[in-house]
Amino acid sequence: MTTSYDVKFFEITRNKSSKTPSYVVRWSVARKRSSKTYRTKALAESFLSDLRQAAKRGEAFDVDSGLPMSMIKAKDARSVLEFAQAFIEMKWPHAAAKSRDSMSDALATVLPALTKDRAGRPDARELRTVLRKLLLLPEDKRPTVPQQHTAAVAWMKAASLDLASLEEAKTVRLALHALTLCLDGKAAASTTIARKRAVFHALLEYAVELEELSANPLHKIKWKPPKTTETVDPRVVVNPRQAQELLTAVTYVGRRGRGRRLMALFACMYYAALRPTEAVGLRVQDCHLPASGWGRLTIDVSRPEVNTQWTDTGDAHEERGLKHRGRQDVRPVPVPPELVKILREHIAEYGTAKDGRIFRSERGGVVASTAYTEVWQAARVLAFTPAQVASPVAKRPYDLRHAAVSLWLNAGVSAPDVAERAGHSVDVLLRVYAKCIDGQQEIANKRIGDALAA
Known part of the structure; x- marks a missing residue:
């Protein structure tokens, strides 16, 4: 793989050769041009923003694919857990500490629900602990896995569903159901559900950007989150x-x-x-x-x-x-x-x-x-x-x-x-x-x- 830091971005243009409106993102790496076409301008702008942020934080870009290393890592991910880890790596450098905490909290809630039925499943609290303190940190910040958590870490990695399974509505519903509950089984607050759903939505949108999913499955599911109260009591x-x-x-x-x-x-x-x-x-x-x-x-x-x-x-x-x-x-x-x-x-x-x-x-x-x-x-x-x-x-x-x-x-x-x-x-x-x-x-x-x- 040949990489380069010589990256140049161009304005988003509308694809006039197609009857259906679409938008093209163009950029070059080491003077080699790359492009991606998106159905909406919002998706195109989001993808271009991710490319710019990767360049700004000093990531190397692959000359052949035109993608930064964080995106290549995401595209190489085969499980939901691996993709979530790549998503964290991509978001981390420009996210505030509170946002990092919130991302980890939300993903640690949904990932245990997106697992296979394997023997030896750890209890919910241990899974939440290993995700929050070990697996959902950038690779260079992950501590050595303590002996008491090695089995739980191994189980989570082996049990995580394939990323492609998120195309199925029944799988995504499992994650949405997990968002509505606290660890003790009681109903979560409506504001908490809304915050965690927003993170899960962003994860799925990133998968769509990288063409790992054909569309965001949340948009196909009829699911109403509890109403949040914004007014001061x-x-x-x-x-x-x-x-x-x-x-x-x-x-x-x-x-x-x-x-x-x-x-x-x-x-x-x-x-x-x-x-x-x-x-x-x-x-x-x-x-x-x-x-x-x-x-x-x-x-x-x-x-x-x-x-x-x-x-x-x-x-x-x-x-x-x-x-x-x-x-x-x-x-x-x-x-x-x-x-x-x-x-x-x-x-x-x-x-x-x-x-x-x-x-x-x-x-x-x-x-x-x-x-x-x-x-x-x-x-x-x-x-x-x-x-x-x-x-x-x-x-x-x-x-x-x-x-x-x-x-x-x-x-x-x-x-x-x-x-x-x-x-x-x-x-x-x-x-x-x-x-x-x-x-x-x-x-x-x-x-x-x-x-x-x-």
Whole structure:
């Protein structure tokens, strides 16, 4: 096999020689031209994007076939497991750590269902473990198989169905059924099912791109996933008095003033509607905190927490750009005097980390989600009645962000302005927070009544 890094891409063109619309992807490797024709422009664009990403991450291309080595590995795959491994290899370099985790989680759910009936099948938990920790990692990141898992790994490799079997609807239904269940046999959450199905769909689309499947079999199956609920439950939203009581309670929680160190973190979620991953990454250089009046936070970094096996750095908190935005995008958030004062006092008392982060653990690291969640749960017990503690109100720190956005909308702030501050699009904002806008029913009733009386 002769390989080269000399790759050039051309614009997608419509195939005018065919009566049925089709689109041609053209590229060259070491000046040798290659092309592929797809039925839709979307498929053609997807394939071209995969080629470009392979070139960008420095993959060698085979001169004869024109394909990058990751695609050749996928085309050489004969089992569903082997193809899933090649899919992971292809996606890994440009995927965020959370996305890598999500891909592995979804594929570890469906792959055990796509197996032959062979003796010696390991239990469901062991199969999930060997897939997540061993088989569904890129080849250069897979650890040596521990002795206690060698039999399970061997069984999974031998039992995985042939890739061609995915052409059959009955086989794909097995995977869809697996998506609906948790390991304990209970029904999975609708959002979890939707997320995992999206990964399975992407895997099958990749097989179609490489012409390993004639069409995506999911499109032929009449299967409706459970409906997902996008709207925020208004029962989780605290009012300003409750929010203040919670922030006060936080300062009394934990040994060595742990809660007191975190109070300003929660205040950022409530007064500025920051996501927890944005708040833990907030730096002093991102803050304009005048001695009086309103201030401003300029948000450009998010630090989502994930298992270290999914990150390139080995750190649990991967530095990323803002959610649903480009890496260089920023989001300015005006903040009220209450938060300005809290942040100024926090910085004066605790200082900052070496990189300017305002919030840090006792050892100077990024604040872990387990740490602030434990403090939050203890604060709810102090601030609320037993009935409120048992209710959904402010169940999670994230609910402070929901409370902030709901407060702004109910105060009459325009939807575009709220969306800009919260980092949403206007349509998503109104869809997600539709049930948290109070007073609209009374206004509508009055208008209808006036019209009837006219």
